[in-house]
Amino acid sequence: xxxxxxxxxxxxxxxxxxxxxxxxxxxxxxxxxTTVAAFDLSPPQAKxxxxxxxxxxxxxxxxxxxxxxxxxxxxxxxxxxEQRGLVERRAAxxxxxxxxxxxxxxxxxxxxxxxxRVADGALTFVGxxxxxxxxxxxxxxxxxxxxxxACWLSRDGSV
Amino acid sequence: xxxxxxxxxxxxxxxxxxxxxxxxxxxxxxxxxTTVAAFDLSPPQAKxxxxxxxxxxxxxxxxxxxxxxxxxxxxxxxxxxEQRGLVERRAAxxxxxxxxxxxxxxxxxxxxxxxxRVADGALTFVGxxxxxxxxxxxxxxxxxxxxxxACWLSRDGSV
DNA sequence: TATTGTTATACTCTATAACTATA
DNA sequence: TATAGTTATAGAGTATAACAATA
Numbered sequence: 001x002x003x004x005x006x007x008x009x010x011x012x013x014x015x016x017x018x019x020x021x022x023x024x025x026x027x028x029x030x031x032x033x034t035t036v037a038a039f040d041l042s043p044p045q046a047k048x049x050x051x052x053x054x055x056x057x058x059x060x061x062x063x064x065x066x067x068x069x070x071x072x073x074x075x076x077x078x079x080x081x082e083q084r085g086l087v088e089r090r091a092a093x094x095x096x097x098x099x100x101x102x103x104x105x106x107x108x109x110x111x112x113x114x115x116x117r118v119a120d121g122a123l124t125f126v127g128x129x130x131x132x133x134x135x136x137x138x139x140x141x142x143x144x145x146x147x148x149x150a151c152w153l154s155r156d157g158s159v
Numbered sequence: 160x161x162x163x164x165x166x167x168x169x170x171x172x173x174x175x176x177x178x179x180x181x182x183x184x185x186x187x188x189x190x191x192x193t194t195v196a197a198f199d200l201s202p203p204q205a206k207x208x209x210x211x212x213x214x215x216x217x218x219x220x221x222x223x224x225x226x227x228x229x230x231x232x233x234x235x236x237x238x239x240x241e242q243r244g245l246v247e248r249r250a251a252x253x254x255x256x257x258x259x260x261x262x263x264x265x266x267x268x269x270x271x272x273x274x275x276r277v278a279d280g281a282l283t284f285v286g287x288x289x290x291x292x293x294x295x296x297x298x299x300x301x302x303x304x305x306x307x308x309a310c311w312l313s314r315d316g317s318v
Numbered sequence: 319t320a321t322t323g324t325t326a327t328a329c330t331c332t333a334t335a336a337c338t339a340t341a
Numbered sequence: 342t343a344t345a346g347t348t349a350t351a352g353a354g355t356a357t358a359a360c361a362a363t364a
Contacts, residue, residue: 013292013293013296014278014281015275017292017295017299018274018277018278018281020296020299020302020303021187021299022187024302025184025187025188026227028180028181028184029184042353042354043354044354044355059322059323060322060324061321061323068185068189069356070355071322071323071324072324072355072356072357072358073354073355074323075323075324095322095364096322096362097321097322097362097363097364098323099322099323115174115177116174118177119173119174122173122177122180127302128298128302133172133176135294135298136176136298137172137175139294139295140179140183142286142287142291143179143183143286143287144183201330201331203331203332218345218346219345219347220344220346228333229332229333230345230346230347231333231334231335231348231349232331232333234346234347234348235331254340254341254344254345255339255345256339256341256345256346257344257345258345258346
């Protein structure tokens with residue numbers, strides 16, 4: 001049927017992949033929301049905490065980009081995280097307009113705990129064998145090079 | 160490291176899988192919204208149209224279950240689809256309370272077109288070879304047997 | 319003049335509660 | 342009394358526009 005190594009689009013198999021993928025997405029989101037809610041975090045708050053814990057001190061603007069949302073949203077998200085003592089707004093030395101977001105030790109610890117729970121909560125993968133998980137990871141690495149992964153912050157194309 | 164065929168939870172690899180999976184989910188949702196918007200459909204409308212095209216005539220209640228949302232939502236979703244002549248509300252013969260949802264020929268054709276575009280729009284998979292797609296599908300089939308796939312409609316446990 | 323962060327505002331999706339008509 | 346569908350309403354998440362401070 002298909003002698004080429006590269007598969008055609010729109011085949012029955014592609015549709016089945018899409019169907020499974022959408023079902024998986026729904027379950028992942030539901031599990032994620034339940035897990036972070038147990039820590040009294042909204043999904044955007046949990047994602048922000050994770051981003052900051054991984055990316056280190058960054059301006060509000062970069063967090064907005066990392067969360068793929070408008071800059072006006074992060075104000076409220078960071079407000080809540082700051083009220084709980086998980087992150088801090090600090091003045092940036094180079095530009096007095098920007099506020100540098102720093103994760104506190106408390107926030108760091110919570111980020112680790114929350115996201116290990118999220119990973120555990122994805123019980124889905126418990127059913128996969130060691131080899132299957134390795135295979136899945138290899139495929140995901142290849143899938144993650146499409147558009148949408150980058151951050152279109154600058155206007156000169158320098159990423 | 161891990162001699163058991165079943166992998167432990169919370170490992171570094173599990174976290175990397177989660178990370179890739181979340182990034183993939185974001186890109187899938189963005190591509191999906193863009194694609195269906197080109198047909199002047201909201202994501203819930205597109206999902207409802209697909210469900211009805213696949214499941215045949217069903218009551219509003221079952222559609223709500225299929226969409227994993229409250230029954231009060233489907234009223235507006237079906238309103239819009241009916242205004243465009245894509246689906247019809249018909250009286251059910253057995254119970255005058257229920258309304259049977261039927262997809263019109265126009266709706267059927269649109270459902271096919273929209274969802275083949277959605278599959279195409281997931282350009283992500285174009286980069287996967289034929290063998291890789293087959294492998295992915297096998298994994299997805301295994302992943303799709305977790306909770307959340309069922310419909311908890313009845314009260315006597317009869318599905 | 320342009321940019322950072324904020325505020326005000328509106329729109330969408332979703333859930334809860336109250337209502338009707340049937341059963 | 343319980344259920345199917347509808348309506349009214351509220352909440353969360355996100356986007357646009359206008360603003361103040363700074364570059």
